[in-house]
Amino acid sequence: MSLFTTLMVLAVISSVIFFLLTLNRLLLYNKKYHFPELSYTKLFRVIEKKHVIVTHGLFTAVHLVFTIWFIWTL
Amino acid sequence: MDPIEKPNNKDRMFKGQQRNEEFICFFRRHWIDILKELMFLGIFILVIGILVRQIGAIKDILRGNKEMKLLFFTVFLFATIYMHRFFLKMLNYFVNVGVITNSRVIDHNKTLFFIDNLDSIDMSQIQNIEKIQEGVLPSILRYGDIKIFLTASDATKTLHRIPNAKFHFRCLNRAKEARRRGLTRERRQVNEPIIQQFPIPIEEEEKFETNG
Numbered sequence: 001m002s003l004f005t006t007l008m009v010l011a012v013i014s015s016v017i018f019f020l021l022t023l024n025r026l027l028l029y030n031k032k033y034h035f036p037e038l039s040y041t042k043l044f045r046v047i048e049k050k051h052v053i054v055t056h057g058l059f060t061a062v063h064l065v066f067t068i069w070f071i072w073t074l
Numbered sequence: 075m076d077p078i079e080k081p082n083n084k085d086r087m088f089k090g091q092q093r094n095e096e097f098i099c100f101f102r103r104h105w106i107d108i109l110k111e112l113m114f115l116g117i118f119i120l121v122i123g124i125l126v127r128q129i130g131a132i133k134d135i136l137r138g139n140k141e142m143k144l145l146f147f148t149v150f151l152f153a154t155i156y157m158h159r160f161f162l163k164m165l166n167y168f169v170n171v172g173v174i175t176n177s178r179v180i181d182h183n184k185t186l187f188f189i190d191n192l193d194s195i196d197m198s199q200i201q202n203i204e205k206i207q208e209g210v211l212p213s214i215l216r217y218g219d220i221k222i223f224l225t226a227s228d229a230t231k232t233l234h235r236i237p238n239a240k241f242h243f244r245c246l247n248r249a250k251e252a253r254r255r256g257l258t259r260e261r262r263q264v265n266e267p268i269i270q271q272f273p274i275p276i277e278e279e280e281k282f283e284t285n286g
Contacts, residue, residue, distance in 0.1 A: 004140075004143040004144075004147060007147050008147065008150065011147075011150065011151055011154055012154075014154075015154050015157075015158065018158050019158070022158075022161070022162065022165065022186060025186040025187065026165060026186065029169055029186070032088065032089040033087075033088045033089065033169075033171075034087060034088075035087060035088065035100045035171065035173075036087075040237065040238060041100065041101065041102060043102075043105055043108075043167070043168075044105060048168075049165065049168045049169075052161065052164045052165055052168065053161075053165065055161070056158075056161040056164075056165075059157055059161070063154065063157065066126075067150075070129075070133075073133070074133055074136060074137070
């Protein structure tokens, strides 16, 4: 495996680990704080924490798949 | 069981809520705080979109070219860091809250990882509350600062960029007044324990009044 591939794999693994850490911290936060979300406390009256973390997970997954595909086809 | 026993609110809405503390509302900062981040994300997605469309050409350039591979890796790394930084900032926006209860105001300056500052102000310590809403954007988007003046010292506490500032200003004022009234009532009860223990029946009270 070339140095480039190794570095790319390391970067993407770190990325996934960071996402999991963030998710863990958010779950810990949600255990301690359960404020009732109303329309005026949401971002643009729609977006909540769960939407952000799901989008974060989606971006990380796409990032992972894209990187694997890129290394595979290079 | 005592029929007028108050419900136990300990840790009900947030960790640290007192037994007799009633949660009124909570607030986050206005979205203007993260507008810059959202705009940068738009640009980031646009650039990534363009690069993904040109991925075939990029692969051709990278094949057998070590310097370009290093450059690509650097850009890739920065893009990854930027993506996570953006989501972290978004989540930090959600966990950074202010809480208004019947007995105090809590400014919880928190991030997911490294900051966890709590500032709690007792309602009875609040002397005056000021709402500051100056400028074009605050007027249109209805956000502003709320400045709290404390009785014990010259200290002030400012809550910056509160959405719907007028509502939270009213909410704080009402809670402050209710707390003050409650404390006055409690003091009166403490000062008149004998009357509380042996209340004079109304008929006898009227007799006293008619007899002079």
